[in-house]
Amino acid sequence: MDIITLTKENLEKEHICCAISNNKDCQVAAKKEWISQQLDAGLMFKKCDVRGKCFIEYIPAENAWAPVLAEDYMYIDCLWVSGKFKGLGYSNLLLDECIRDSKAKGKKGLAVLSSPKKMPYLSDPGYLRYKGFITADTAKPYYELLYLPFEENAEKPQFREQSKSPHTEQEGFVLYYTHQCPFTAKYVPLIENLAQNKGVPFQAIRFKTKEQAQNAPAPFTSYSLFYNGAFLTNEILSEKKFEKILAE
Structure with a gap:
């Protein structure tokens, strides 16, 4: 199986597995713009040569859009192999490529956001622990920062302090998000409009720099929804799921 690495030269023509559509789709356009901006910061997006969700994305932790302290580590943004590719060894292939590349670049190890049990949009803890x-x-309410050290006595990565107990000072709904995940480009405006139509206080705040994301109030910067200061969810909500939250 060939692995394709996205570059500035092939980014325009290659499909990105997490948002399969044409380049005019808002999700694809947002994600490719974000990738393009991060390539100079060491972002790597590697995908198997298949038509579907089968990729790994990682970046030097110092440049990660995440509130972590992990000097000289590589931070995995996402490892996604969809169901139809399960059991074919693609997850191992992609992770092994990340490990090989990270060691070649002199990194101390890998770090990745997960949870004690599988949660939407977070890396699978069972697979990672197996590896x-x-x-x-750890950070409330269910986040875990997992790591794979390449050398003995490597310093442990950690969450930045402000993200360990997620909260905000604002009233109403507050959503922090980035275009690192392409689905936000589609679904954030949908629930933003829904809240406006229902007269519900709602503020969407998009992180546009790594510094903003590194100072985020919650570990998952792609999408973190709060209500009256309390953290609600990191799941990227459809209109139907947001209406359910409003009803509750």
């Missing part, structure tokens, strides 16, 4: 990842740090 040797262990817990480096």
Whole structure:
């Protein structure tokens, strides 16, 4: 199986597995713009040569859009192999490529956001632990920072302090998000309009720089929804799911 690495030269023509559509789709356009901006910061997006969700995205932790302290580590943004490719060894292939590349670049290890049990949009803890990842740090209500050290006595990565107990000072609904996940480009405006039509206080705040994301109030910067200061969910909501929250 060939692995394709996205570059500035092939980004325009290659499909991105997490948002399969043409380049005029708002999700594809947003994600490709975000990738293009991060390539100079060391972002790597590698995908198997198949038509579907089968890729890994990682970046030097110092440049990660995440509130973590993990000097000289590589931070995995996303490892996604969809169901139709399960059991074919693609997850191992992609992770092994990330490990090989990270070691070649002199990194101390890998770090990735997960949870004690599988949660939407977070990396699968069962698979990661099977591959040797262990817990480096935790944050409320269910986040775990897992890491795979390449050397003995490597310093553990950790969450930045402000993200360990997610909260905000604002009233009403507050959503922090980025275009690192392409689905936000479609679904954030939908629930924003729904809230406006229902007269519900709602503020959407998009992080546009790594510095903003690194100072986020919650570990998952692609999407974190709060209500009256309390963290609600990191799941990217459809209109139907947001209406259910409003009803509750």
